[in-house]
Amino acid sequence: xxxxxxxxxxxxxxxxxxxxxxxxxxxxxxxxxxxxxxxxxxxxxxxxxxxxxxxxxxxxxxxxxxxxxxxxxxxxxxxxxxxxxxxxxxxxxxxxxxxxxxxxxxxxxxxxxxxxxxxxxxxxxxxxxxxxxxxxxxxxxxxxxxxxxxxxxxxxxxxxxxxxxxxxxxxxxxxxxxxxxxxxxxxxxxxxxxxxxxxxxxxxxxxxxxxxxxxxxxxxxxxxxxxxxxxxxxxxxxxxxxxxxxxxxxxxxxxxxxxxxxxxxxxxxxxxxxxxxxxxxxxxxxxxxxxxxxxxxxxxxxxxxxxxxxxxxxxxxxxxxxxxxxxxxxxxxxxxxxxxxxxxxxxxxxxxxxxxxxxxxxxxxxxxxxxxxxxxxxxxxxxxxxxxxxxxxxxxxxxxxxxxxxxxxxxxxxxxxxxxxxxxx
Numbered sequence: 052x053x054x055x056x057x058x059x060x061x062x063x064x065x066x067x068x069x070x071x072x073x074x075x076x077x078x079x080x081x082x083x084x085x086x087x088x089x090x091x092x093x094x095x096x097x098x099x100x101x102x103x104x105x106x107x108x109x110x111x112x113x114x115x116x117x118x119x120x121x122x123x124x125x126x127x128x129x130x131x132x133x134x135x136x137x138x139x140x141x142x143x144x145x146x147x148x149x150x151x152x153x154x155x156x157x158x159x160x161x162x163x164x165x166x167x168x169x170x171x172x173x174x175x176x177x178x179x180x181x182x183x184x185x186x187x188x189x190x191x192x193x194x195x196x197x198x199x200x201x202x203x204x205x206x207x208x209x210x211x212x213x214x215x216x217x218x219x220x221x222x223x224x225x226x227x228x229x230x231x232x233x234x235x236x237x238x239x240x241x242x243x244x245x246x247x248x249x250x251x252x253x254x255x256x257x258x259x260x261x262x263x264x265x266x267x268x269x270x271x272x273x274x275x276x277x278x279x280x281x282x283x284x285x286x287x288x289x290x291x292x293x294x295x296x297x298x299x300x301x302x303x304x305x306x307x308x309x310x311x312x313x314x315x316x317x318x319x320x321x322x323x324x325x326x327x328x329x330x331x332x333x334x335x336x337x338x339x340x341x342x343x344x345x346x347x348x349x350x351x352x353x354x355x356x357x358x359x360x361x362x363x364x365x366x367x368x369x370x371x372x373x374x375x376x377x378x379x380x381x382x383x384x385x386x387x388x389x390x391x392x393x394x395x396x397x398x399x400x401x402x403x404x405x406x407x408x409x410x411x412x413x414x415x416x417x418x419x420x421x422x423x424x425x426x427x428x429x430x431x432x433x434x435x436x437x438x439x440x441x442x443x444x445x446x447x448x449x450x451x452x453x454x455x456x457x458x459x460x461x462x463x464x465x466x467x468x469x470x471x472x473x474x475x476x
Contacts, residue, residue, distance in 0.1 A: 053224040057232045057348060058240070060222055064351035065243045065317070066193075067250065068137035068309040070113030070302060071407045073106035074123035076192035079139045080175040081127025084186040087200050090179035092154065096161040097124045100172035101469045102360035104164060106407040108472055111264075111302025114143040117152070118302075121160040124175055125151035136193045138306055170360040171312075191359055192312045222355060226392075226446060229352055230385050233345040241340045247308035248343055251295055251321045254305045258294030263301035264409030267416050268294025285423040288326035289416040292319055296412035310347055310369065311354035315411055319369035320350040323419045324376035331380065338380065346376030349392075356454040362461030362468065364402040366411070367453075370418035370425075371395045377426040389446040390434035394425030396453050397435035397442040405468050 068075060077097065085092070097120060099107075107120045115126065129147035130139050154160055165172045173188040187197040198206040258268050271290040274280040295318045299307060310317035324346045328339045350372030357368055374391035383391070399421045402414060428434065437444040441452040 053228045054232055054236075056222050056224050057229060060224075060351050060355070061243060061344075061348060064311050064354075065247060065347060066137055066309050066312075067246070067306050068314050068317075069139075069141050069304060069306045070314070071106070071110040071300060072137060072192050072309060072312055072314055073103050073407055074110060074112050074120070075137050075140060076171075076188060077103070077107060077120060077123040077173055077175070078112075078127025078130065079133060079136055079193060080173045080186045080188050080195075081124045081177070082130040082133035082139050083195060083198065084175045084177040084184045085128040085130070086133050087184045087198065087205065088177055088179050088182045090181050092128060092159070092177055092179055094159050094161070094178040095124055095128060095154065096163065096176040096178075097121070098163045098165050098172075098174040098176075100165045100167070100169055100360075101465050102170045103173055104162075105404070105465070105469050105472060106360070108406050108408075110300055110407040113140045113302050114304040115148050115302060117148070120162055121155045122151060125154045125160050127175075128154075128177060137309065141304065141306070143304070170358060222352075224352075226349065226352060226389065227385065229348045230345065230388065233341050233348065233379075236341075236344070238337050238340050241344050243308070244340050244344045244347065247317060247321050247347065248325055248339070250306055250308050251318050252291075252325060254298050254303065254307055254318075255291045255295035255322055257303060257305060258296075258298035259291070261298075263297040263303060265412055266297055267412040268292075268297050271416070284327055284330040285420060287330055288323040288423060289419045291326050292322040292419045293412045293416040295322055296415045297409070300407065300409050300411050310350050310372075311365075312359050313365050313369075315407075315415060316350060316354070316365045316369040317347075319366050319415050319418060320346045320372045320376075323370075323373040323422055324380060327377050327380050342376040342380045345379050345388075346372045348372075349375040353392075353450050353453075356450055357457045358454070361457035362403055362464035363400070363457045364404045364414055364418070366415045366418040367396070367399050367402050369415075370399065370422040371450075373419065374422040374425040374429075377422060378429055381426065381430055383426070383430055387429040387432065390429035390432070391422075391425045392446045393434045393442050393449050394428050395421055396449055397440055398425065400441060400453050400456060403464060403468065406472055 176185040196208040307314040378391045
């Protein structure tokens with residue numbers, strides 16, 4: 052029964068996505084809305100939660116040189132294949148981009164902040180001469196809860212509580228169950244993990260080849276070549292992981308395997324483990340698949356408690372998962388894997404999310420470094436003591452404390468950050 056839940060969590064948590072998931076989710080809502088109309092669009096209104104606005108404010112929209120929520124929703128309304136969900140922007144044409152730009156420049160796209168108590172809320176209303184269609188997404192990036200056309204409800208999925216609350220109630224497995232599953236599962240069942248490795252490695256390679264965003268990955272690469280930085284396991288992990296985020300946050304139109312609604316989390320949960328495996332010069336692909344499965348599933352498990360969006364950075368969650376996978380690859384026991392979580396969360400739990408943008412790659416490199424340190428300490432049976440800070444004796448309790456910070460402790464921080472982002476001089 053628990054293995055079935057773990058498999059279900061993996062299938063729901065690992066989703067292929069093109070571009071930063073917040074603007075893509077907005078575009079997806081627009082695509083769903085426009086699929087219910089036929090006439091020319093006269094007006095679009097986007098209502099979004101503070102977290103969505105924060106994370107879509109300046110990040111690149113895949114396949115374009117545009118940024119911002121208005122362009123994201125307008126471009127989405129031009130897309131004709133909403134069934135692609137988080138890959139809805141794949142194959143975007145110049146004419147679609149131009150039509151979207153005309154809508155925004157003609158002041159036909161309106162943006163408002165939602166006051167509803169959801170961290171992830173997207174409502175898109177599209178008006179034509181004949182129709183008015185409203186699509187609502189709540190809880191997760193593709194969770195369409197309602198479609199209303201001309202006052203008539205066409206679809207009602209319902210949303211009595213947030214998705215993160217539903218998932219926490221749904222799954223009853225713990226970290227030991229995840230560990231045992233990854234240890235014994237037939238690797239033929241890990242096709243999603245193999246795809247994650249392939250997709251996320253490909254965008255990392257692109258990020259190292261060309262100039263994207265803050266070029267964190269390329270900076271590390273250049274300084275390794277100059278012998279300013281060592282060509283070691285930690286720097287290599289930081290380099291390839293940051294490079295993938297550099298490319299993705301710049302809007303490169305390449306798919307990644309997201310984790311729990313975030314492409315960056317998918318990158319940060321997968322590529323540090325791949326880096327360690329490569330530096331070990333191992334030919335044991337089965338070991339890599341099991342390690343990446345552990346990393347991604349641990350990330351999903353922690354994220355289930357932490358919530359889909361927060362004032363705290365999701366790279367911390369992924370780094371905790373990556374630390375598990377790295378510790379496993381380096382021969383660690385389950386106790387040492389747990390200790391790597393204590394060490395990661397006790398180090399970088401307070402990193403705030405101040406929106407999706409190019410500097411996310413810098414945060415990801417920092418969290419990858421933290422995951423490596425956490426793992427290497429754990430492998431020497433060293434861990435942050437349970438009387439220090441948010442860390443407790445049991446890893447489950449430490450995770451719970453971190454989740455409390457991300458949920459109950461983040462509302463005022465979110466408001467302050469959004470105010471700072473919007474009202475810059």
